[in-house]
Amino acid sequence: MERRHARYPFLDAAREAVEHADVDLLAIARDEERVVERATERVERALSDGTIGDPRRSTRVELLSYPLARVLVSLVDEHVLTRKYARAEASAAHDRIDAAADGAELKSTRDDRVTTTELLTEFDLARHVHAVDADAGGGEPGVGSRDASTGSQDAYRVDVGAYLSLAADMWGDEWRLVNRPLAEGQVPITHAELGDLLEKAIERRISDGLPLAVPESVGDALADAESQVRETLSELELTREIDTVVPDLFPPCMRALLDSVRKGEHLEHHSRFAITAFLTSIGMTTDEIVEFYSVNPGFGEEMTRYQTDHIRGETSPTEYSPPSCATMQSYGDCVNMDDRCETISHPMAYYEGALDDADDEEIADWRETEADA
Numbered sequence: 189m190e191r192r193h194a195r196y197p198f199l200d201a202a203r204e205a206v207e208h209a210d211v212d213l214l215a216i217a218r219d220e221e222r223v224v225e226r227a228t229e230r231v232e233r234a235l236s237d238g239t240i241g242d243p244r245r246s247t248r249v250e251l252l253s254y255p256l257a258r259v260l261v262s263l264v265d266e267h268v269l270t271r272k273y274a275r276a277e278a279s280a281a282h283d284r285i286d287a288a289a290d291g292a293e294l295k296s297t298r299d300d301r302v303t304t305t306e307l308l309t310e311f312d313l314a315r316h317v318h319a320v321d322a323d324a325g326g327g328e329p330g331v332g333s334r335d336a337s338t339g340s341q342d343a344y345r346v347d348v349g350a351y352l353s354l355a356a357d358m359w360g361d362e363w364r365l366v367n368r369p370l371a372e373g374q375v376p377i378t379h380a381e382l383g384d385l386l387e388k389a390i391e392r393r394i395s396d397g398l399p400l401a402v403p404e405s406v407g408d409a410l411a412d413a414e415s416q417v418r419e420t421l422s423e424l425e426l427t428r429e430i431d432t433v434v435p436d437l438f439p440p441c442m443r444a445l446l447d448s449v450r451k452g453e454h455l456e457h458h459s460r461f462a463i464t465a466f467l468t469s470i471g472m473t474t475d476e477i478v479e480f481y482s483v484n485p486g487f488g489e490e491m492t493r494y495q496t497d498h499i500r501g502e503t504s505p506t507e508y509s510p511p512s513c514a515t516m517q518s519y520g521d522c523v524n525m526d527d528r529c530e531t532i533s534h535p536m537a538y539y540e541g542a543l544d545d546a547d548d549e550e551i552a553d554w555r556e557t558e559a560d561a
């Protein structure tokens with residue numbers, strides 16, 4: 189097994205190496221304590237500090253702990269965990285690539301490294317990303333420092349279609365196409381920005397296909413590791429109830445429904461139920477929801493109060509949750525899907541992810557801004 193694969197286990201070549209080695213995941217889960225330990229650490233550190241911990245000296249442990257960590261994430265199957273895990277692995281890869289490029293990693297040999305060109309090829313982007321000058325791309329081994337000061341000059345031009353798909357999940361107005369110069373169908377970006385976009389591509393690759401279908405026997409063998417991760421997850425209260433109202437971060441379906449309510453348009457019962465249950469689930473009280481809807485006098489206060497109390501379980505025996513994406517789709521309430529929608533199966537997961545990705549200053553709770561107004 190190659191050290192390079194252990195360092196960059198998300199590469200296709202690493203996956204193939206594991207496949208060719210005819211690795212029996214069940215045997216590893218049962219018998220290879222060090223691999224299980226390292227896999228558990230990868231997942232737990234992703235939760236606790238957004239890293240994957242220090243790599244092990246053993247290439248075998250390091251490489252095999254990656255597929256096992258994905259299995260562990262699949263067993264727990266909480267979207268917050270999947271997201272944090274994929275992000276931590278991608279961030280570690282980005283750090284490692286930068287460190288190797290800067291010569292900061294003494295033990296890294298030329299063969300261990302992954303260059304920008306290789307990554308672009310790996311993600312089928314080589315045709316779409318063009319180095320502006322020879323110094324920027326070609327022989328440059330790193331993908332771009334996170335320190336913007338080292339990459340402030342435009343070093344690449346990206347075909348607009350590729351740019352849109354890469355930048356879709358990036359947070360911040362600077363990634364929006366309207367804020368970018370566009371020349372001949374290409375978007376200029378800096379070296380550091382290419383690094384960030386490639387990190388996002390790595391993150392997508394890592395979360396791709398999760399959760400995996402895990403055979404029961406493997407699940408049984410990893411039961412202790414699974415409960416350890418579950419415990420960490422609950423200690424960190426990452427599955428906490430969301431109690432923040434930031435309409436700009438709502439999923440597209442809920443933003444569309446909210447617009448309709450505020451315009452005083454007639455909504456079918458299922459649509460009204462969906463938006464009201466969503467608002468209740470993110471911690472809004474009945475009074476707040478009434479106020480939130482009441483931009484237009486035609487919104488129907490009495491009906492809103494009745495329905496909200498009912499959904500909340502105050503006038504009914506059940507506390508209702510908002511519908512899943514599948515249900516929203518079957519009612520025709522799923523509209524304006526964006527890239528985040530591809531990664532989730534529930535509007536609450538969409539919102540939780542959007543909140544998680546937002547910078548603190550971007551999270552202005554509607555209730556506080558209303559109070560200030």
Ligand code: SF4
Nearest residue numbers: 439441513516522529
């Ligand atoms: S995929 Fe889900 S979150 Fe996205 S718009 Fe459709 S229902 Fe809403």
